[in-house]
Amino acid sequence: MARPGDPSAKSRLLKAAEAVFIERGLDRAKVDDIAQAAGLSKGSFYLHFKSKDEAFKEILGGVLGVLGENLGQIEASREEWAGRTFEQLVEYWFEQDLKIFEYIWERRALMRLVLEGGGSPDYQHLMNLFAQRAEDTVAGFIRYGMERGYYRSDIDPVHAATFVAGGYDRVARRLVREPVRPDIRLWIAEAQSLCLRGLGTQAFVTSATNFYMKVLSDALGRKSTA
Amino acid sequence: MARPGDPSAKSRLLKAAEAVFIERGLDRAKVDDIAQAAGLSKGSFYLHFKSKDEAFKEILGGVLGVLGENLGQIEASREEWAGRTFEQLVEYWFEQDLKIFEYIWERRALMRLVLEGGGSPDYQHLMNLFAQRAEDTVAGFIRYGMERGYYRSDIDPVHAATFVAGGYDRVARRLVREPVRPDIRLWIAEAQSLCLRGLGTQAFVTSATNFYMKVLSDALGRKSTA
Amino acid sequence: MARPGDPSAKSRLLKAAEAVFIERGLDRAKVDDIAQAAGLSKGSFYLHFKSKDEAFKEILGGVLGVLGENLGQIEASREEWAGRTFEQLVEYWFEQDLKIFEYIWERRALMRLVLEGGGSPDYQHLMNLFAQRAEDTVAGFIRYGMERGYYRSDIDPVHAATFVAGGYDRVARRLVREPVRPDIRLWIAEAQSLCLRGLGTQAFVTSATNFYMKVLSDALGRKSTA
């Protein structure tokens, strides 16, 4: 029996699909279950998606898109950096990472599915595409930092970016598996601190350390009161 | 066509099944692939297992059995505890946990599959059974400790056991996802230390702390030389 | 969304349906394609036709109707035949057949679909119905011819009609598959000549032969100048 055209149909299907994919994985997720979870029929699913895989790709694209936009914003903001102090840049970087990791945390169930290949190896290339994008962004930063004298001049930006991006990836993979919300600020502070200590010139490291010390002591404060 | 009866057939099938389950998950694992990986035919698989699920259950039962045996040994050894000192008991406990977690680490690929439901929710109850068993064992210990005066007398052994067993479970889940072998002794020391500090009487904690201090400083030593 | 009521809607749909049926066959023709080819929506299609099959039946009915009308006209004209000469009758018969075969040629793409069952055996009975109708008409003629002494008296009109109708059918089937327009007059002359030679009395055959000779020599003339 037909229903009135419902403009929310697709978003309801996406939501339902996400839930079912998260619960059962790409393979065990039945299109029928997704459709019914959205209050629709199997046929309707195919009005909005070419295939089950397509729906998964769209969900995947959604999160990768948000993450990509964040990377884009960071890159776009580079022009404004010229007038800032070390401390301001470190803080800006910190806030950006925080935003990204908060998003990952919020959508951790899906992100976990995504990071683990969606129950299928067929989508690894999308992840790889995004990983490359992230690595390129990191490489751009490292080059910028080297030009400004923040980072040591003997660094190979590409190799360093590979390493740093790999580190972030690992942190994200751990984050999505945390049973309870960890202190994300602390995680980031640790990761960034590591990067800075690894890459930075003496002056920059000293400068940045103050910022991270504060974050860490705040974190300890939170921990001890928690 | 027929091959000579091979007594190793079943164990080869189990090994092959484990490998294929780990690689592809329960669903994507084809019986044909398992049989061929064991150098046998699909038909032979069914001579040894009632179904694919049965084979999975048997593998699952294997690891849970080993873990269960460990729990059994601990429980069985309780009679011998009477004549031991605090320190000896703590050390004994530590060694038992170490043995269990080493086993989990060795079979981490399979354990991961197991802990994550084998790619299917159908086996969660087996996991739950084992979890209950572990929780009961823990509760038994807590009661024993309370009787002996090691643990505070205001503890609810069941609630406490739930919490402690949950903690261990989480540690195991993290362990099976570690990309490189972590310092398992350190992990256990931290977990046990937490339990003891949470549960123990003052005297017992002080006593045990020496042991854990040693483990921790050994761990730091390992880390700094690594 | 809604368009103004358009009285041409149904005829546009019929035209579009015919085109799509011819191009893709009954099965592969999608209602959506038909509707869009008519500049309408799927829903509109169902305002005018109960089903896709119904639309096909209507198209089929259209051509069979035209052909049937021709048969009807021939039968209805029988009263006027009394006053005519052999030659006039032969010529009249020739012109009627010509009209029918010209129509078949004009609509050969559709007729081919029709004659081949519309890509589906479900409509064979409609064809059979028409075939029966044609055969009955032929039988009526044969009886008329026998009464008048044109045809031999030892003919079984039903059997003969079956044969003759089958012959015509075959000619039609061949016609619709001709890549270029053949000399339809010639085809008819040959078919009719065959019928007459098979059925007619000596006097009638002689009489009619003159007519066919003329057609044939005209045909040769056309061929030689073409």
Added chain:
Amino acid sequence: MARPGDPSAKSRLLKAAEAVFIERGLDRAKVDDIAQAAGLSKGSFYLHFKSKDEAFKEILGGVLGVLGENLGQIEASREEWAGRTFEQLVEYWFEQDLKIFEYIWERRALMRLVLEGGGSPDYQHLMNLFAQRAEDTVAGFIRYGMERGYYRSDIDPVHAATFVAGGYDRVARRLVREPVRPDIRLWIAEAQSLCLRGLGTQAFVTSATNFYMKVLSDALGRKSTA
């Protein structure tokens, strides 16, 4: 319920598939029907064919293979032609074409399906491949005939082959639609005669004409006695 392994299963499936394809076309043919017509289940069909299309391709490949072999034999026999007279060559050519057209006639139901695209346009390219092959063979002949002086020297072999191959194709297409076995010898004689008259030098045509006259008069003899 399992049956004993039957080595004839695939050939029975092919036979059944051919029958069902011929009866219903590629689209309306259900795999289930094919399997059951072969006394097997749907699943068994997929033991022998990757897909329904694959089965069709295999059948198609079978007939095109036989036809291709015939072309191959003709080409391979060219070395032996040197010592022969015109008449012998013409007769040889005639017999080869006869063999091919007899085969087409024997398998006309399938050939018709093939020539009409199998109810689907997806296999046209296989037909086109074969058509090209045939055209190339014809072109080879024309070149040979020109070298030997049988054919006029002002011919473009490629263009001529295109025309001749197209003619043969049309003859085949008509043949497969004949309701009763036509006089294939006559058809070939007419086609070849046309080719020879179109292509041959005066001497060759005269020479060949005798042969064809004989075939034609035999055909008339057959017709008049039939």
Added chain:
DNA sequence: CATGAATGAGGGTTCATTCAT
């Protein structure tokens, strides 16, 4: 009348399971 989102039966394909050899 027109629309197009919604429906669900139908059929292709996969693969766990059976069983005659």
Added chain:
DNA sequence: TATGAATGAACCCTCATTCAT
């Protein structure tokens, strides 16, 4: 015991048809 052809349930996807707007 070992084999692998045969089976058929299950699930994805298509598209004719319905109906609220």
